[in-house]
Amino acid sequence: MKCYEITFSPTGGTQKAADLLTKELSGECTAVDLTKQDADFSAAAFTAEDLAVIAVPSYGGRVPAVAVERLGTLKGNGARAVLVCVYGNRAYEDTLAELEDAAVQAGFRVIAAVAAIAEHSVVRRYAAGRPDAEDEKQLQAFAAKIREKLAAGDDTKPAIPGNRPYKKAGGSGMVPKPGKGCNHCGLCAQKCPVHAIDPQDPQNTDQDLCISCMRCVSICPQSARKVNPVMLAAADLMLKKVCTDRKEGELYI
Structure with missing residues (x-):
């Protein structure tokens, strides 16, 4: 086997x-x-x-x-x-x-x-x-x-x-974007599972392709990619009751 x-x-x-x-x-x-x-x-x-x-x-x-x-x-x-x-x-x-x-x-x-x-x-x-x-x-x-x-x-x-x-699929709508710390190393584009990040310009993310998997956030060497803090706070509040x-x-x- x-x-x-x-x-x-x-x-x-x-x-x-x-x-x-x-x-x-x-x-x-x-x-x-x-x-x-x-x-x-x-x-x-x-x-x-x-x-x-x-x-x-x-x-x-x-x-x-x-x-x-x-x-x-x-x-x-x-x-x-x-x-x-x-x-x-x-x-x-x-x-x-x-x-x-x-x-x-x-x-x-x-x-x-x-x-x-x-x-x-x-x-x-x-x-x-x-x-x-x-x-x-x-x-x-x-x-x-x-x-x-x-x-x-x-x-x-x-x-x-x-x-x-199955229940209707819905995206989180959270598309990570790079901040000032981004040095254009391209690792996020290389590792994105769905080609949502432009390898020539990592500042550009295709919102229609992004599945909000957060890989780019987790692997960025500069910790430069983030999701919108207001949306993150809203998600935190929504999940608090069911996830605690x-x-x-x-x-x-």
């Missing part, structure tokens, strides 16, 4: 949660990074004996559209899949259901699903530092149960929560 870790993780939180789970499932995994701008994901083909951990963040209770699109180019060929959705302590709503449909459409057999928590990518004080030590223990326990299912040859499909049709209490991960198996 070969193990693959297929992730869309612009700011690293989803990757961290996926790594913690995958490490317990299999000692060695091949990475497939769905954030790469121009990768030929159709070249990735799997076999029925393989195991794929497919991890995405929840953006407003949905899978990022670009992640669904790129996942759809993979050739699952009956490989078993463990789905992971990672959210910023608010709610994941229809994310797992949508991810399940995308994985099945790509030819994977879904055998388990996990909802995990990581630091909110926009208002970072919510779920700050997560996944933490408690989350790691929980993900280890989830992995042990999934390993038991694999060892038993049990490929039954879990009951995964979510609505169909600690939420725990969930396993569907």
Whole structure:
């Protein structure tokens, strides 16, 4: 059995949660990074004996559209899949259901699903530092149960929560922009998952292409890219009631 870790993780939180789970499932995994701008994901083909951990963040209770699109180019060929959705302590709503449909459409057999928590990518004080030590223990326990299912040859499909049709997708409208500290190094344009930043002029961001993933903010060496502080404060206030209490991960198996 070969193990693959297929992730869309612009700011690293989803990757961290996926790594913690995958490490317990299999000692060695091949990475497939769905954030790469121009990768030929159709070249990735799997076999029925393989195991794929497919991890995405929840953006407003949905899978990022670009992640669904790129996942759809993979050739699952009956490989078993463990789905992971990672959210910023608010709610994941229809994310797992949508991810399940995308994985099945790509030819994977879904055998388990996990909802995990990581630091909110926009208002970072919510779920700050997560996944933490408690989350790691929980993900280890989830992995042990999934390993038991694999060892038993049990490929039954879990009951995964979510609505169909999915909730209406909506963008946050938060498009990061560079400040005076920007030295035009171009790293943000190079690493933007959707080509929203002009490589010739990083000051120029296409608001229609931007998915508010906050990768440019998280990787800027000068900490020069920011979102509008008024909008950030409004988002903080809106999330305060639903994000303050600690939420725990969930396993569907």
